[in-house]
Amino acid sequence: MLKAAGPDSVLVVPACCTSVIQGIYPNTAMNIPVYNVAFATAAASASGMSAAFRAMGKKTNVICYAGDGGTLDIGIQALSGALERGTDFLYICYDNEAYGNTGMQRSGGTPLGARTTTTPGGKTDLKKDIDAIVAAHEPPYQATACAAYPQDLYKKVQKALSFRGPTFIHVLAPCPPGWRYPTEKSVEMGKLAVKSGMWILYEREYGKLTISAPSKAAIRKPVPLEEYLAPQGRFKGIDAKSLDTLKQRIEKNLKRFAAEEAGVC
Amino acid sequence: MLTVSTGNKAVAMAVRQAKPAVVAAYPITPQTEIVESIADYVTAKELSTRYIAVESEHSAMAACIGASATGVRTFTATSSHGLLYMHEMTNFAAGARLPIVMANVNRSLGPGWNIWAEHTDAMQERDTGWLQVYVATVQEAYDATLMAFRIAEHNDVLLPVMINLDGFLLSHIMQPLDTTDPGDFIPPIHLPHAIDVSNPKGYGGLTGPEEHFKFKWDIERSMRDSVKVIEETQAEFSRRFGRKYGFTEDYWCEDADVVILSLGTFGKESEVAVDNLRREGIRAGSMRVRWFRPFPHLDLKGRDVVVLDRDYSFGFGGVLAKSIEAKNKVDIYSVIAGLGGQEVTYDDIAGFVKQRRMGEESWFGVSGNV
Numbered sequence: 001m002l003k004a005a006g007p008d009s010v011l012v013v014p015a016c017c018t019s020v021i022q023g024i025y026p027n028t029a030m031n032i033p034v035y036n037v038a039f040a041t042a043a044a045s046a047s048g049m050s051a052a053f054r055a056m057g058k059k060t061n062v063i064c065y066a067g068d069g070g071t072l073d074i075g076i077q078a079l080s081g082a083l084e085r086g087t088d089f090l091y092i093c094y095d096n097e098a099y100g101n102t103g104m105q106r107s108g109g110t111p112l113g114a115r116t117t118t119t120p121g122g123k124t125d126l127k128k129d130i131d132a133i134v135a136a137h138e139p140p141y142q143a144t145a146c147a148a149y150p151q152d153l154y155k156k157v158q159k160a161l162s163f164r165g166p167t168f169i170h171v172l173a174p175c176p177p178g179w180r181y182p183t184e185k186s187v188e189m190g191k192l193a194v195k196s197g198m199w200i201l202y203e204r205e206y207g208k209l210t211i212s213a214p215s216k217a218a219i220r221k222p223v224p225l226e227e228y229l230a231p232q233g234r235f236k237g238i239d240a241k242s243l244d245t246l247k248q249r250i251e252k253n254l255k256r257f258a259a260e261e262a263g264v265c
Numbered sequence: 266m267l268t269v270s271t272g273n274k275a276v277a278m279a280v281r282q283a284k285p286a287v288v289a290a291y292p293i294t295p296q297t298e299i300v301e302s303i304a305d306y307v308t309a310k311e312l313s314t315r316y317i318a319v320e321s322e323h324s325a326m327a328a329c330i331g332a333s334a335t336g337v338r339t340f341t342a343t344s345s346h347g348l349l350y351m352h353e354m355t356n357f358a359a360g361a362r363l364p365i366v367m368a369n370v371n372r373s374l375g376p377g378w379n380i381w382a383e384h385t386d387a388m389q390e391r392d393t394g395w396l397q398v399y400v401a402t403v404q405e406a407y408d409a410t411l412m413a414f415r416i417a418e419h420n421d422v423l424l425p426v427m428i429n430l431d432g433f434l435l436s437h438i439m440q441p442l443d444t445t446d447p448g449d450f451i452p453p454i455h456l457p458h459a460i461d462v463s464n465p466k467g468y469g470g471l472t473g474p475e476e477h478f479k480f481k482w483d484i485e486r487s488m489r490d491s492v493k494v495i496e497e498t499q500a501e502f503s504r505r506f507g508r509k510y511g512f513t514e515d516y517w518c519e520d521a522d523v524v525i526l527s528l529g530t531f532g533k534e535s536e537v538a539v540d541n542l543r544r545e546g547i548r549a550g551s552m553r554v555r556w557f558r559p560f561p562h563l564d565l566k567g568r569d570v571v572v573l574d575r576d577y578s579f580g581f582g583g584v585l586a587k588s589i590e591a592k593n594k595v596d597i598y599s600v601i602a603g604l605g606g607q608e609v610t611y612d613d614i615a616g617f618v619k620q621r622r623m624g625e626e627s628w629f630g631v632s633g634n635v
Binding site for chain 2: 007008009010012019020022023024025026027028030031032033034035036037038040041043044045046047048049050051052053054055056060077078080081084085
């Protein structure tokens with residue numbers, strides 16, 4: 001992501017796992033300025049920063065890098081405002097489907113049936129469709145990605161930064177301690193999320209949908225959902241009704257995206 | 266240029282002179298005229314500011330923080346619930362050492378809904394690391410706004426400044442105003458820790474107790490250093506433009522047996538009360554506290570002190586009264602008055618002086634002897 005962005009970039013980071021992994025003051029592991037901001041304010045802080053850089057005649061990329069809690073929940077108002085105002089920035093949400101820093105509590109990004117420390121019996125609500133919410137703001141570019149497909153992610157970041165105005169990339173980020181699977185299976189988890197259709201990779205340019213190659217295969221023939229869920233401790237003992245709902249939604253989503261891309265919806 | 270203006274408009278005109286690069290703001294009564302006027306200036310191309318019409322006050326302060334971090338001049342305005350909604354970010358602005366300037370039009374807090382003057386909003390910000398100045402006239406609102414930029418951005422300070430003006434009592438009244446062109450009174454901003462992509466740094470990351478503690482001490486050190494900067498700025502302002510300001514505005518204090526202490530427009534009512542009391546042979550004086558943070562040294566020894574508070578800290582007392590009591594060994598008669606815009610005239614204030622009971626507290630018209 002940083003490679004694609006290049007050196008004339010600033011990261012705006014609200015409270016999230018990146019708050020911790022960037023290094024302890026006064027050091028940072030990133031080679032670009034990192035501005036840590038309050039939990040709810042990634043997009044609002046970036047609005048001010050982008051306006052200031054543009055006022056100075058600078059093209060510096062302003063990139064928010066926020067988790068699902070900071071994006072789907074506490075930061076959604078600021079995100080919506082920044083999108084609506086046409087802010088020139090890239091917002092990347094890396095989504096591990098729970099509040100990771102605080103020890104895996106449910107977020108709006110937690111899928112139905114997943115156990116977290118605040119949904120010990122499995123989540124009873126669906127994952128919030130933030131991409132549809134973002135799409136309703138009609139940004140010039142938005143995409144989904146997954147850490148298991150780094151080249152796809154790299155290209156999407158590059159592409160997003162070639163647009164003026166607000167752009168959004170939603171990255172599924174498998175999380176070994178949170179999802180309760182062995183660390184070495186992270187790439188496999190990401191791939192199974194895509195192959196099962198639980199996560200669909202796509203881009204929207206000025207609203208026009210293009211499904212990315214790995215998800216095209218999933219649309220033709222998704223792998224059984226159980227293959228994705230079984231290795232994850234968070235889905236252990238998922239009830240039949242939740243499992244059935246997840247399967248129905250996958251089928252519906254894959255059909256919906258395929259139809260939209262083919263222009264028949 | 267001599268004109269007539271409201272307090273709100275005076276603030277906006279001063280901001281037009283200061284030329285911030287970014288203004289991020291959200292409307293709230295009774296502040297709205299400030300940001301509407303700035304929007305007008307931007308639309309008319311009288312001001313080349315990036316005006317961000319954010320979706321909340323929390324985001325207004327966040328956007329000012331993001332902008333200010335790049336090293337540009339920023340401004341916002343708010344009131345009441347808006348100020349409290351941005352409370353997390355006011356702490357952040359001071360902690361990040363960003364010289365943001367904000368006008369706060371003092372208004373009460375609900376429930377119930379009440380849009381009139383009260384200082385409780387700003388008092389809840391007093392421990393955030395913001396400098397706070399309270400003004401009493403339209404001219405002072407203009408002048409204090411100009412000076413706020415110079416003080417906040419001074420490299421011995423680098424803390425945000427809040428200009429407080431009483432809702433409606435000052436924000437919406439018309440008075441003569443000299444819209445002095447400040448010329449080069451406000452030097453160009455230079456933020457030593459501005460974001461620089463050629464020298465990438467981490468800002469506000471995980472910080473251990475030892476460093477965190479030092480940062481807090483550094484805020485206090487700058488707050489103390491700001492005293493000299495405020496004095497110098499006010500002296501320079503007076504030299505250039507002829508209008509004199511201190512940490513307090515003193516009226517007939519030299520020989521006074523009893524001094525009325527207050528913030529904001531109460532100070533002007535108190536001056537009339539002093540005139541009338543002196544006609545009756547009572548040696549009264551008025552000391553209007555202008556700078557509340559940093560809190561000034563007051564010379565009150567040997568006098569009766571009557572403190573007017575348009576605010577209250579429940580379970581403790583009037584915030585100004587308690588602040589004076591903490592810093593000075595003086596006897597105080599504390600009067601809580603004007604909450605939610607309650608009308609308080611100079612005759613009422615003269616009455617507080619005449620009926621004072623040292624060491625006691627009265628709630629005007631509600632509890633106590635006035």
